[in-house]
Amino acid sequence: MVQPRQILIAGGGIGGLAAALACRRAGWEVRLAERADAFGEIGAGVQLGPNAMRCLAAWGLEAPVRTVACFPERLRVHRAGDGAELATLGLGAALAGRYGAPYATIHRADLHRVLLDAVQALPGVQLHLGQELTQWEQDSMAVTARVRHDDGVEVETQADALLGADGLRSRVRSVLLGDDAVHPAGHLAYRAVAAQRSLPARLRSQDVTVWLGPHLHVVHYPLRGGELLNLVAICHGRPPSDLVHWDHAAHADDVRALLSGACTELRDRVGALAQSGGVWRLWPLLERPPVAAPEEMARGLVALLGDAAHPMRPYLAQGAGMALEDAAELQQALAMDALDVPLRLRRYALNRWQRVARVQRRSRRNGGIFHATGALRVARDASLRLLGGHLLDLPWLYAGGPAVPPDAGASVN
Numbered sequence: 053m054v055q056p057r058q059i060l061i062a063g064g065g066i067g068g069l070a071a072a073l074a075c076r077r078a079g080w081e082v083r084l085a086e087r088a089d090a091f092g093e094i095g096a097g098v099q100l101g102p103n104a105m106r107c108l109a110a111w112g113l114e115a116p117v118r119t120v121a122c123f124p125e126r127l128r129v130h131r132a133g134d135g136a137e138l139a140t141l142g143l144g145a146a147l148a149g150r151y152g153a154p155y156a157t158i159h160r161a162d163l164h165r166v167l168l169d170a171v172q173a174l175p176g177v178q179l180h181l182g183q184e185l186t187q188w189e190q191d192s193m194a195v196t197a198r199v200r201h202d203d204g205v206e207v208e209t210q211a212d213a214l215l216g217a218d219g220l221r222s223r224v225r226s227v228l229l230g231d232d233a234v235h236p237a238g239h240l241a242y243r244a245v246a247a248q249r250s251l252p253a254r255l256r257s258q259d260v261t262v263w264l265g266p267h268l269h270v271v272h273y274p275l276r277g278g279e280l281l282n283l284v285a286i287c288h289g290r291p292p293s294d295l296v297h298w299d300h301a302a303h304a305d306d307v308r309a310l311l312s313g314a315c316t317e318l319r320d321r322v323g324a325l326a327q328s329g330g331v332w333r334l335w336p337l338l339e340r341p342p343v344a345a346p347e348e349m350a351r352g353l354v355a356l357l358g359d360a361a362h363p364m365r366p367y368l369a370q371g372a373g374m375a376l377e378d379a380a381e382l383q384q385a386l387a388m389d390a391l392d393v394p395l396r397l398r399r400y401a402l403n404r405w406q407r408v409a410r411v412q413r414r415s416r417r418n419g420g421i422f423h424a425t426g427a428l429r430v431a432r433d434a435s436l437r438l439l440g441g442h443l444l445d446l447p448w449l450y451a452g453g454p455a456v457p458p459d460a461g462a463s464v465n
């Protein structure tokens with residue numbers, strides 16, 4: 053009997069866990085090394101477009117996601133200064149009908165847990181905490197990696213392929229591409245989550261709502277069946293000097309000062325969120341130029357996925373979505389048993405690089421539009437008022453991505 057091939061995955065975030073699931077479903081054995089000593093995600097939300105939800109559904113995860121996610125009915129866009137509504141897009145049944153899956157908002161910890169439960173239910177997947185990939189090299193047959201355990205001991209291990217799902221400061225990437233470090237985008241994100249019932253009734257919200265500029269924008273949406281409200285405020289600003297420890301406790305006063313020129317509803321919501329015990333965290337946003345060639349996503353027996361491959365500004369809310377799409381594409385490529393492994397990974401990269409580059413570029417451009425001032429801002433507001441839903445609906449994004457087959461159960465035993 054032919055031995056299943058083995059892939060080593062560095063990183064157990066949303067991308068790494070989705071990849072573990074996908075690779076196993078492609079018939080590969082999986083060893084995942086996560087350097088943190090516990091699996092977990094920080095307390096904030098993510099939006100998942102229909103393109104991302106289709107991937108989760110293909111892995112049989114729509115039902116568990118439904119128990120913890122929200123499915124907002126509307127995306128509303130307002131001007132932050134006077135609160136005027138500029139445009140809306142229906143996100144409910146009509147959008148789900150158009151794209152074959154709904155638009156969801158979900159707590160990152162809940163999404164992580166759904167993926168972790170699915171991975172842990174599969175035989176043939178080994179998950180290792182407290183293991184950091186420090187070095188690797190490849191020849192034509194195998195990848196040899198060094199993994200440092202949390203007691204400091206370094207162990208050498210071999211696999212048929214290596215996947216870097218190790219995030220913004222990917223070690224797999226730095227050895228593969230030898231490129232520069234990820235750099236600050238010049239924007240800061242403040243995030244907080246609060247219980248909706250702790251807010252005055254008029255400040256609770258079950259929609260995805262975006263408040264635009266100038267020089268900043270705010271997004272809020274419900275999480276966990278509507279019990280929680282997630283709020284993100286993004287502004288221009290210099291990151292703290294210590295970029296390595298990039299999740300900083302942030303003061304509610306900074307956010308209030310940032311929004312001092314905003315309309316009453318937005319200021320009240322932000323104030324109430326702080327009073328209700330919502331804790332603000334601060335992220336300097338980091339990025340790289342858009343992927344420019346398939347070789348930036350795979351070479352030989354080594355591939356990159358998620359933020360390791362294509363970190364992006366969060367203005368299309370698609371970073372995690374692209375990681376899920378990467379994993380779904382990788383599953384199809386790895387399942388092509390007639391091809392050599394480098395050809396399978398090359399196929400993965402060829403099918404992904406232009407789409408993720410487009411999403412990176414559009415995310416960047418959206419930031420300019422969201423934060424516009426002067427004539428651009430006037431033109432933006434007029435276009436949104438005139439074309440509203442047409443501008444907010446993104447068929448190329450929501451209908452695109454890997455052509456995932458409907459869930460047919462795992463091909464593993």
Ligand SMILES: Cc1cc2nc3c(=O)[nH]c(=O)nc-3n(C[C@H](O)[C@H](O)[C@H](O)COP(=O)(O)OP(=O)(O)OC[C@H]3O[C@@H](n4cnc5c(N)ncnc54)[C@H](O)[C@@H]3O)c2cc1C
Nearest residue numbers: 063065066067087099185218219358359369370371372373
């Ligand atoms: C403000 C903000 C809002 C966002 N909103 C959205 C949204 O609405 N929708 C959306 O789709 N995306 C959103 N994103 C983007 C999304 O959060 C990321 O794209 C996604 O989480 C990336 O997942 P990942 O698994 O690739 O990387 P990570 O989550 O960074 O995971 C990498 C993992 O690798 C581990 N690791 C690192 N180095 C090593 C090593 N050498 N060895 C072993 N393990 C290692 C880390 O500990 C970590 O667990 C947002 C991002 C920000 C900053």
